Amino acid sequence: DSGVTQTPKHLITATGQRVTLRCSPRSGDLSVYWYQQSLDQGLQFLIQYYNGEERAKGNILERFSAQQFPDLHSELNLSSLELGDSALYFCASSPSGRAGDTQYFGPGTRLTVL
Amino acid sequence: KNEVEQSPQNLTAQEGEFITINCSYSVGISALHWLQQHPGGGIVSLFMLSSGKKKHGRLIATINIQEKHSSLHITASHPRDSAVYICAVSHNGGATNKLIFGTGTLLAVQP
Secondary structure, three states: OOOOEEEOOEEEEOOOOOEEEEEEOOOOOOEEEEEEEEOOOEEEEEEEEEOOEEEEEOOOOOOEEEEEOOOOOEEEEEOOOOHHHOEEEEEEEEOOOOOOOOOEEOOOEEEEEO | OOOEEEEOOEEEEEOOOOEEEEEEEOOOEEEEEEEEEOOOOOEEEEEEEOOEEEEEOOEEEEEEOOOOEEEEEEOOOOHHHOEEEEEEEEEOOOOOOOEEEOOOEEEEEEO
16 A cells, blocks of 8 residues: 555546546655556656646646645546546655655546546 | 667566566656556556666666666566566656656566
């Protein structure tokens, strides 16, 4: 158990809908990362937050947004969902968010868009 | 060309065999990570390296910064080692720790 929790575990929804994925980092970790794992693209970095502030952005679509709250949990919002958004979404956390930190991964949320 | 390349993509071994998975990268890095992903999806961090060699149980990871190459070795392999092994790098630059991933190596260890 990494200490990182993600909810929900599974999510099935329809095209055009909006969903929110939630992540709670390990106790004491200030940085949260979101990754997407799809069959055709593999694992890709989406976005990183550190202590409430956005620190780095990857290939995150404009339909996707995220935030990190004062209690350090994070939410990833996906809107106008398309079939191609079906994937595993992982959250990870690390103490400082700087290069060289070990990242601890949550169990993932499996999103299926029908 | 991907910034992080792994080989082989698939590997089948007999229980007890010595296994090597290779990773090459083309960017400047702060650290290289080896991750393990079991069927069902969970990802576990095995090693983080910026130089030299690390050992944990039957797993050994090495990195050659000059050659931009890392290897993950598994000694006395066991069926429970069956998983996808993923190499990832943290870019040089310090302020962010975003990871760039290889495509993974699917390992099957047969009894």
